[in-house]
Amino acid sequence: MATIASLKKGQRGIIKEFSLEHVPLKLLEMGCLPGNEVKLVQIAPFRDPLYLDINGSHLAIRLETARQIEIDLI
Amino acid sequence: MAKHINVALLGNPNTGKTSVFNRLTGLNQKVGNYPGITVEKKQGTAKFGRASTVHILDLPGTYSLNASSLDENVVIELLLNKKDKDFPDVAVVVADVENLKRNLLLFTQIKDLGIPTILSINMADRMKSKAISLDVEQMEKRLNTKIALISSRKNLGFDYLKKLIENYNQLPTKPCLNASNIAPEYFDRLRKAFPNQDLYKLWLVITQDVNFGKLDRNELQGIATFQTESASNLKRMQQRETIVRYQYINEILKETLTIDTANAKDLRSRLDRVLTHKVWGYVIFFSILLLIFQAIFDWSEYPMDFIDRSFAALGEWTKTNLPPGQFTNLISEGIIPGIGGIVIFIPQIAFLFLFISILEESGYMSRVVFLMDKLMRKFGLSGKSVVPLVAGTACAIPAIMATRNIENWKERLITILVTPFTTCSARLPVYLIIIALVIPDIRILGIFSLQALTLMFMYILGFGAAIFSAWVLDKILRIKTKSFFMVEMPNYKLPLPKNVLITMVEKTKAFVIGAGKIILAISIILWVLASYGPGDFNKAESIVAEEYASQNLTPEELDHHVDSFKLEHSYIGKIGHAIEPAVRPLGYDWKIGIALVTSFAAREVFVGTLATIYSVGSDDEQTIKSRMAAEVNPILGGPLFNFASGISLLLFYAFAMQCMSTLAIVKRETNTWKWPMWQLVVMTAIAYVLSLAAYQFLK
Numbered sequence: 001m002a003t004i005a006s007l008k009k010g011q012r013g014i015i016k017e018f019s020l021e022h023v024p025l026k027l028l029e030m031g032c033l034p035g036n037e038v039k040l041v042q043i044a045p046f047r048d049p050l051y052l053d054i055n056g057s058h059l060a061i062r063l064e065t066a067r068q069i070e071i072d073l074i
Numbered sequence: 075m076a077k078h079i080n081v082a083l084l085g086n087p088n089t090g091k092t093s094v095f096n097r098l099t100g101l102n103q104k105v106g107n108y109p110g111i112t113v114e115k116k117q118g119t120a121k122f123g124r125a126s127t128v129h130i131l132d133l134p135g136t137y138s139l140n141a142s143s144l145d146e147n148v149v150i151e152l153l154l155n156k157k158d159k160d161f162p163d164v165a166v167v168v169a170d171v172e173n174l175k176r177n178l179l180l181f182t183q184i185k186d187l188g189i190p191t192i193l194s195i196n197m198a199d200r201m202k203s204k205a206i207s208l209d210v211e212q213m214e215k216r217l218n219t220k221i222a223l224i225s226s227r228k229n230l231g232f233d234y235l236k237k238l239i240e241n242y243n244q245l246p247t248k249p250c251l252n253a254s255n256i257a258p259e260y261f262d263r264l265r266k267a268f269p270n271q272d273l274y275k276l277w278l279v280i281t282q283d284v285n286f287g288k289l290d291r292n293e294l295q296g297i298a299t300f301q302t303e304s305a306s307n308l309k310r311m312q313q314r315e316t317i318v319r320y321q322y323i324n325e326i327l328k329e330t331l332t333i334d335t336a337n338a339k340d341l342r343s344r345l346d347r348v349l350t351h352k353v354w355g356y357v358i359f360f361s362i363l364l365l366i367f368q369a370i371f372d373w374s375e376y377p378m379d380f381i382d383r384s385f386a387a388l389g390e391w392t393k394t395n396l397p398p399g400q401f402t403n404l405i406s407e408g409i410i411p412g413i414g415g416i417v418i419f420i421p422q423i424a425f426l427f428l429f430i431s432i433l434e435e436s437g438y439m440s441r442v443v444f445l446m447d448k449l450m451r452k453f454g455l456s457g458k459s460v461v462p463l464v465a466g467t468a469c470a471i472p473a474i475m476a477t478r479n480i481e482n483w484k485e486r487l488i489t490i491l492v493t494p495f496t497t498c499s500a501r502l503p504v505y506l507i508i509i510a511l512v513i514p515d516i517r518i519l520g521i522f523s524l525q526a527l528t529l530m531f532m533y534i535l536g537f538g539a540a541i542f543s544a545w546v547l548d549k550i551l552r553i554k555t556k557s558f559f560m561v562e563m564p565n566y567k568l569p570l571p572k573n574v575l576i577t578m579v580e581k582t583k584a585f586v587i588g589a590g591k592i593i594l595a596i597s598i599i600l601w602v603l604a605s606y607g608p609g610d611f612n613k614a615e616s617i618v619a620e621e622y623a624s625q626n627l628t629p630e631e632l633d634h635h636v637d638s639f640k641l642e643h644s645y646i647g648k649i650g651h652a653i654e655p656a657v658r659p660l661g662y663d664w665k666i667g668i669a670l671v672t673s674f675a676a677r678e679v680f681v682g683t684l685a686t687i688y689s690v691g692s693d694d695e696q697t698i699k700s701r702m703a704a705e706v707n708p709i710l711g712g713p714l715f716n717f718a719s720g721i722s723l724l725l726f727y728a729f730a731m732q733c734m735s736t737l738a739i740v741k742r743e744t745n746t747w748k749w750p751m752w753q754l755v756v757m758t759a760i761a762y763v764l765s766l767a768a769y770q771f772l773k
Contacts, residue, residue, distance in 0.1 A: 020309050024558050028316045029138045031176055041343065045352035046448035049457070051563060057176055058342075058563040060444045065558060 002073050004052065004066040007040040013071030014038075015054075022068040031055030038071060079128045081239055082162035084149065084184060086177050087135030088437070088564035089170040090196045092116075093226035095132040096576055098236075105580055113148045114475065122236045131160050137176070139183040140312060141282050144478050150282060153187055154275060164242035165191045166235070171198055171206060172565065174331060178217075178323045179316070182250045185219065186274045190245035192220055192238050199225035205334035213330040218246050227570060251322050253277060256314040260303060281308055345566050349438065355445045366429045367530050370502070372523070374421035381421075382699070385414030404601055408686055412597025415503065415682035415698065416590055422506075423499045424582045426468050431577040433464075435569035443561050453541050454548025455492075456485040456559060463489075463540060466496035467533065469585060470736045473498075474743055481560070484553040488544050490743055491753060494736055495540035495729070497533045500589065500677040504727045505532050507681055511703055512720030535728055539760075588735070593682045596672050600646060600686045607644035614640045646687070660726065660762070661719030661769035663708055673732045680727070718772035722765040730761035 007013060015036050023032070031054050032038070041058065042051035048063040085091045095103075099118025106115045116132035133152070134145035141147040152158055153165075165184050169177035174195070185191050201208065214221050220238050224231035238245075253274050254261035264276055303311070348354050393406040433439050439461055447457025458480045466473035473493050480486040497505075506529070513528050610617060618636045627635070641647055650664030657667040669683040681698060688701040705714035715723075731737070737750040744750075 020306070020313055024142070025140055025309065025312055025316070026137065026142055026558075026560060028313055029140070029176075029179060030560070030562075031320070033317055033320060042346055042350055042444075044350065044444050044448060045355065048448045049444060049559065049561075051346070051350070051444060055175065056173060058565075060440075060447075060559075060561045060563060062447070062559045065560075 002071050004038055004040070004050065004061075004069045004071055005063055007038075007050075007071070007073075009040055009043055011073065012037055012039040013073050016070040016072060018069045023065065027061070027065070030057045030059055032069065037074075038069075077126045079122075079126055079239060079242065080160060080163045081128055081130045082152065082160070082165050083130060083132045083168060084165055084180065085135060085168035086137055086170070086173065086180060088562060089135070089168045089173070089177060090226055090567075091135060091168045092132065093570055093573055094166075094168050094194065094196060094224070095130060096570075096573055097226050097229065097232055098128075098130055101576065101579075103576075103580070105584065108148055113145055113478075114472075122240050124240075126240055128239060129160075131162070136180060138180055138316075139278055142481075147282075150278065153184065153189065154279060162189060164239055164245065165189045166239065167191060167193050169193060169195050171195050171201055171208070172204060175320075175323055175327060178326075179319055181217070181219075182319050182322065185217070186249040186251070186253060187278075188247050188249065188272060190242050190247050192222060192235070192242075192245065193217065194222040194224050194231075194235055196224055196226060198223040199228045199230060207332050209330040213326065216326045216330065217250060218248050220245060249274070251319070253315055253318070256318055257311050260311070281312055342563075342565055346441065346563075349441045350445055355441070359442055359445065362433070364530070366426070367533060368526060369429070370422050370425050370529075372526060374425055377421040378418050381418045382414070385410060385417065386698075389414070400605070403605065404598065407605075408597045408601030409594065411685035411698065412593050412600075412682040413590065415685045416586060416593050416678055419499070419503050419678070420582060420586060422502055423468070423585055424578055426499055427578045427581045428574060430465060430468055431574045431581075432569050435567065435573055437564040437566045439464075440561055440563050444563065447559065453544040454485065454488050454551075455541075455544050456480050456482060456489070458559075458561065459485065459489040459544075462493050463496050463537065466493045466498055466540075468499050468581070470494045470496070470498050470733065471739050472581075474736065474739050477743070481558045483555040484548075484551060487553065487744065487749070488547045488551070490740055491547060491749060492540040492544045494731055494733070494753060494757065495536050495543065497536040497728070498677075498733075499585065500733065501532075501536075501727050503678050503681045504673075505529060505724060507699060507702065508715065508720045508723055510699060511715045512717050532724060532728060539729060589676055589678050592676050593679055596675065596679055597682055597686050600668075600672070600683060603646040603649070604641060604644050604687060607640065607647065609643070611640055611643040614643065641687070659769070660765045661722045661773060663705075663714055665705075666714075666719075666723070670726070673727075674730075675732075675734050677727060677732045718769050721772055722769035725768050726761045726765040728761070729757055729764060731757035 002013065004013070015032060015034050015038055017034060033055070036055040038055075039053040040050060041053050044051070044060070049060045050063065050066050051058070051060045052066075083091055083095055095116065095118065099120050102120060103116060103118035106117070107113065108115045113134060118130050118132070120128045120130065122128050131152075133149045136146045136149050138146075139150050139153070141150050152160060153162075155161060167177070167181045167184060169181065178193075181191065181193055195208075200206075208223075210221050210223065222231050222235040222238055224235055226232075254265075261273060261277075265273060268276055349358060389406045389410040392402060392410065396402040396405070433442075442460050442464075443457040445457075446460045450457055450459050459477070462473040462476045465476055470493050473496070474490050477486050477489045477493070480489060509525050509528050513525050516524050518524055518527065614636050618632065618639050622632065622635060642651075646668055647664070650668045653667045653671060654664040657664075657670060662670065665684065665687050668687065669680045672683045673680045684702060685698045688698065688705075702715055703713065706712070707714045707716075707719075731754045737754060740750040740753060741747055
């Protein structure tokens, strides 16, 4: 199962399902919605957090949240 | 026709809202707090066109009207309360042309509240270079609003925006989309239960508590009897609402916006490659910090010397030119040295705010958060704790307020508790004067001044203390919270000189006036306590004359002895001697003891206190520094401020919790006296023990 955490730098994916328990509404409001594209832009030193481009929003989230968001790799 | 218009500026963080605010108001602004809470409230007034007075409120940046932080809650509370005196006649939503999609989410929500809303699209000057084209007319039609394309950088489009604001009553107020179709059955029930209420407003009131917790507000009548949904169902509905809004926005943008991505040259990614690099990122960050400290110490020396000498001369001038008497003494010995003790630090504080404001404006701070998160987490902090810790070098109060965007309560609490360890600008006066007295003015390798390095070390010490105590707290605090972390990485921007300047002036002014009031009051009290005394104080002349009768002193020397006798027997002398046993083991005399005690109100009072105490009765035109250098240790002889007592003082000020305002803010932010009291006791105990150890070891 691929999640945002399994992306490599520069790689992209399409967001699939995730549970609202683990992914807060705030992230949805930033554009992290099923069907939208996500790209891994940068990885911080020590491999965490991840710097993403989600649907045009540039944001960083921690690995533990990234693991909760399933994607289809493209 | 003169009229008064209330405008609220709203928008996502990093859309340049503050620049728009600065463009509209210039220096006509006021920074205060929202009643009852410490979220910053920026207001300004401006005159538009036909003499309308426009009152502009700059609200905290928000991503949506679903509150998950105190900042966002302020916005919602205001928009839901029509009776608030700041309730906007017109809302201006500031959007960034490159992030329109996300910015419009907030716009559609505000629009649904039925408030006249203008969409002002900022950074329009970038459209060409980013190959963005926008069908404004079509967009206005679809969103049912008026749009102003502006650029605060190039000062474009503001005349039109002002005109729109002036004619706000011609704006359509119809909502954009009908939120109720996300759960028709539920909304029907709502409509029936509260027939007189605006439906979307009801929905916001209900869901706000789901995300943020119960708040004081005028309860809607009958809300208790309404059959509510479970929190998780409400959350699911909010998710659906977000999706519906995005669908709507996507549809509109498909018709009105084209971006030729192939043409977009990306400065962001190139800069990020260096600035967030696992080696260079840290090297750059620490070089920037070093540069800031070098600047504070080296560059501000000249204006400071000038201010120092001017105040000494002013005190002298008042003494010789005003009619002699107690009132003249109060001015020349109490007020002028006291105020001088704070005014002198304006250059350094201004430099500090200058740099911090540039780092934040440019978008670099977010990269630091990204770079430091994993590292900080090892100590129980968050990457976002870096901002409070760096901002704490200016002042702990805004720094503690800046912890609000830390989502995890435990990380936030630890940040609040350890931030006062970082070296705030109020410590600078104390550090600088003591370093100048006890650390030799030499250069290492011909470049680095030893004094500057000592100052740098004091900053590192403060930061180290903060990190170490965070690590300890992480181990001992038992708080379970769900961790969530998100930080937006804004595009890099060249900071606008006007914004930086306004921040620098406003913050420095607030600091000087805020601290100035306390210092003025304390200076006056101290002067009174030092100028009057019981018993022997009033017979000083005869007692001293008798004591030194055999020594054939000149009248000046005799006067000097009378003055020091008076000071020792004044009220302040009595108090000082009473506390001396507690401070003597640290290497201080009773005068420093007094300064230490008054410093618990605010640290910068230290220099002012000593300035007042040393000024009373002395009439030489001398700076406070030379007076301190001349002080003699009453027991051991030799200079009072020597290496051992100097280091001990530095350590005491580095660790002790000496700031009433910070304690008040911590109480407010944590909602209990437990944490501020904890800080006061623990930090002061650490300070005492370390100072004691240092002095006893070094003396």
